[in-house]
Amino acid sequence: MTASIPFVKMNGLGNDILVVDGRTVPTGLTADAIRRLSPRAGGIGFDQVVTLEPDPAGADVFMRIANADGGEVEACGNAARCIADRLFAETGAASLSINTLGGRLSARRRDDGIVAVDMGHARFGWQDIPLARPVDDTMAVGGVAAAEAAGLGPGSVANVGNPHIVYWVEDPDAIDLARLGPEIEHDALFPNRINATLAHVVDRARIDVRVWERGAGLTRACGTAACATAALAAHTGRTGRQVTIGLPGGDLEIAIGDDRSILMAGPVATDFTGALDPVAGTFVFDGTPEPAAAG
Numbered sequence: 370m371t372a373s374i375p376f377v378k379m380n381g382l383g384n385d386i387l388v389v390d391g392r393t394v395p396t397g398l399t400a401d402a403i404r405r406l407s408p409r410a411g412g413i414g415f416d417q418v419v420t421l422e423p424d425p426a427g428a429d430v431f432m433r434i435a436n437a438d439g440g441e442v443e444a445c446g447n448a449a450r451c452i453a454d455r456l457f458a459e460t461g462a463a464s465l466s467i468n469t470l471g472g473r474l475s476a477r478r479r480d481d482g483i484v485a486v487d488m489g490h491a492r493f494g495w496q497d498i499p500l501a502r503p504v505d506d507t508m509a510v511g512g513v514a515a516a517e518a519a520g521l522g523p524g525s526v527a528n529v530g531n532p533h534i535v536y537w538v539e540d541p542d543a544i545d546l547a548r549l550g551p552e553i554e555h556d557a558l559f560p561n562r563i564n565a566t567l568a569h570v571v572d573r574a575r576i577d578v579r580v581w582e583r584g585a586g587l588t589r590a591c592g593t594a595a596c597a598t599a600a601l602a603a604h605t606g607r608t609g610r611q612v613t614i615g616l617p618g619g620d621l622e623i624a625i626g627d628d629r630s631i632l633m634a635g636p637v638a639t640d641f642t643g644a645l646d647p648v649a650g651t652f653v654f655d656g657t658p659e660p661a662a663a664g
């Protein structure tokens with residue numbers, strides 16, 4: 370029996386994030402335990418778990434990220450806002466740096482209370498994503514069998530710390546992303562798998578999206594997908610550089626710089642707290658309200 374560790378369950382626009390603190394003592398959270406804890410039925414219910422750690426490179430904190438399937442990944446936009454919000458409350462600071470496997474981010478609380486995160490730069494090279502083979506134009510990538518069979522046009526790819534493909538469609542709700550998502554995620558073109566977005570450009574300042582997340586499935590919001598979509602839309606001239614990305618869970622504001630830098634802003638919330646066994650994957654809630662039903 371391992372010692373239990375406290376957790377805080379948060380969300381960014383309904384993207385469910387579990388936060389554990391390994392800054393003083395390593396949490397020992399295993400991938401098996403994450404898989405047991407992540408389901409909404411019978412578990413805590415989250416899309417990603419983030420572990421706060423000291424950063425050897427000197428940022429205020431290192432954010433280690435794992436998907437619901439237990440796999441470690443490089444970036445999570447909603448988690449970045451969640452932990453910034455938490456650390457601002459803890460320290461009273463109004464800005465901080467966050468290191469991740471996908472690069473160093475910086476966060477600040479705006480005057481209106483919203484957390485804004487500088488998410489780094491979008492990269493569009495086929496090796497950056499990475500793709501399994503060179504393509505002439507990463508803004509129009511074909512050859513993904515499931516997407517082609519479903520009648521989607523070519524997708525645009527970007528790495529914003531993690532890999533994304535965006536398909537430009539008229540009506541994201543008319544496409545069965547629950548069925549297509551896993552097939553796109555696991556297509557041989559994507560050696561590290563991929564996050565897949567269906568994006569409808571409403572006008573030059575708004576895009577509505579639905580996202581299938583690598584390692585987590587359909588989510589109510591994905592911050593990095595919003596960043597990738599905005600960067601790709603600006604790069605291909607579909608929109609301007611300042612856009613609102615509409616997700617099932619709500620809106621994110623994204624601003625793209627001339628150098629492809631990405632600034633993301635949006636709300637976060639704290640849901641409940643508890644304690645978990647980092648090896649057995651068992652847990653107890655110690656706060657109210659109880660977790661919400663699956664959304």
Ligand SMILES: N[C@@H](CCC[C@H](N)C(=O)O)C(=O)O
Pocket residue numbers: 384416417436442443444445446447448531532564582583584585588590591592593594
């Ligand atoms: N929900 C996240 C993205 C989490 C990681 C992603 N599923 C991946 O595997 O790259 C976000 O808000 O960005």
